[in-house]
Amino acid sequence: MKQRTFLLLFLFQLSTHLSAMPLQGDTLFNQTDNAGRKTGWWKQYYPNGAVRYKGYFSAGKPVGELIRYYDDGLVKARMYYYEKSPRVHATLYYNNGALAAEGWYMETSKDSLWKYYSYYTGKLSTEESYRNGKREGITRKYYDTGELLEEVEYHNDRKHGNWIQYFDSGKPRLRAVYVNDKRNGPFIIYYENGQVEINGAFSENLMEGDWTYYDEQGSVKMVISYREGVPLNPEPLDKIADEYYKRIQEAQGRYPEPDETNFLNIEKQ
Numbered sequence: 544m545k546q547r548t549f550l551l552l553f554l555f556q557l558s559t560h561l562s563a564m565p566l567q568g569d570t571l572f573n574q575t576d577n578a579g580r581k582t583g584w585w586k587q588y589y590p591n592g593a594v595r596y597k598g599y600f601s602a603g604k605p606v607g608e609l610i611r612y613y614d615d616g617l618v619k620a621r622m623y624y625y626e627k628s629p630r631v632h633a634t635l636y637y638n639n640g641a642l643a644a645e646g647w648y649m650e651t652s653k654d655s656l657w658k659y660y661s662y663y664t665g666k667l668s669t670e671e672s673y674r675n676g677k678r679e680g681i682t683r684k685y686y687d688t689g690e691l692l693e694e695v696e697y698h699n700d701r702k703h704g705n706w707i708q709y710f711d712s713g714k715p716r717l718r719a720v721y722v723n724d725k726r727n728g729p730f731i732i733y734y735e736n737g738q739v740e741i742n743g744a745f746s747e748n749l750m751e752g753d754w755t756y757y758d759e760q761g762s763v764k765m766v767i768s769y770r771e772g773v774p775l776n777p778e779p780l781d782k783i784a785d786e787y788y789k790r791i792q793e794a795q796g797r798y799p800e801p802d803e804t805n806f807l808n809i810e811k812q
Contacts, residue, residue: 576602589614601626613638630654637662652676661687672697686711696721710735719745734759743769750774 576582580603587595593616598609605624613619617640623632631648642665646657653673661668664687672680677700684693690711696704702721710716714735720728726745734740738761743754749772756764768775 578602598622641665646673649675663687746771 572584572586574581574583574585581600582602583600584597585600586597589595591614593614594612595614596609596611598605599607605622606626607624609622609624610618611620611622615638617638618636619638620636621634625631629650631650633644633646633648634642635644637643639662641662642660643662644657644659646653647655652675653671654675655673657671657673658667659669659671660666666687666689667685668687669685670683671678672682678697679699680697682693682695682697683691686692688711690713691709692711693709694705694707695702696706698704701724703723704721706717706719706721706726707715708717712735714737715733716735717730717732719726719730722728725748727747728744730741730743730745731739732741736759738759739757740759741754741756743750744752750769751771752769754767754769756766758764765779767777767780774780
């Protein structure tokens with residue numbers, strides 16, 4: 544009689560314990576199939592107990608929306624996986640909760656159009672087009688006010704084609720050409736009134752030929768001749784030309800791309 548009572552008590556306690564296990568609806572978390580692959584709903588945690596990611600898996604691969612979190616609970620990324628498709632739509636967030644970027648992956652490589660947003664203003668800062676993880680097409684950067692700042696053409700992840708910078712008024716500030724990631728051909732800088740400020744050329748990333756410098760009224764200030772990047776008449780260069788060139792180098796807008804570390808390959812974690 545005592546053994547029967549003990550068995551009934553044990554079965555009751557076991558039933559209570561099972562009913563207290565973590566569920567999503569009526570589904571257990573963190574299950575594997577007969578092949579040891581993730582299946583069903585999964586959650587992983589940071590050492591502090593906060594959720595690292597949660598999502599649904601089939602045969603070890605995410606299906607539908609998978610959400611990654613920062614260790615303070617804010618959403619880091621929303622990844623939408625399409626069943627039987629290598630394409631993944633991603634929306635990434637800064638650690639202040641603001642939108643950082645949105646675009647597509649082909650498995651783990653960027654593909655199609657990607658948009659990046661400013662951490663400080665929330666406005667669109669950069670647009671890039673990708674093909675199988677490599678930049679392809681025109682990359683555009685924007686001022687915080689929304690006006691176009693820069694356009695650069697890419698081919699096979701290399702700068703190849705026109706490079707144009709703009710004043711925030713929309714007028715061109717610089718026109719140049721890249722060939723296989725090197726400046727080649729005309730290199731022209733403008734004043735905001737539209738007058739040419741510097742007119743020169745590059746060959747294989749080296750200044751070549753006559754470089755002419757103008758004032759805002761269009762009068763020639765000086766001409767410096769180059770051969771393979773070396774000035775042949777360097778006397779006026781030290782005070783003026785170096786300053787011009789430094790300004791152009793600094794003018795290229797640089798926008799930090801959101802760090803995608805830990806956004807991908809979560810099925811391996």
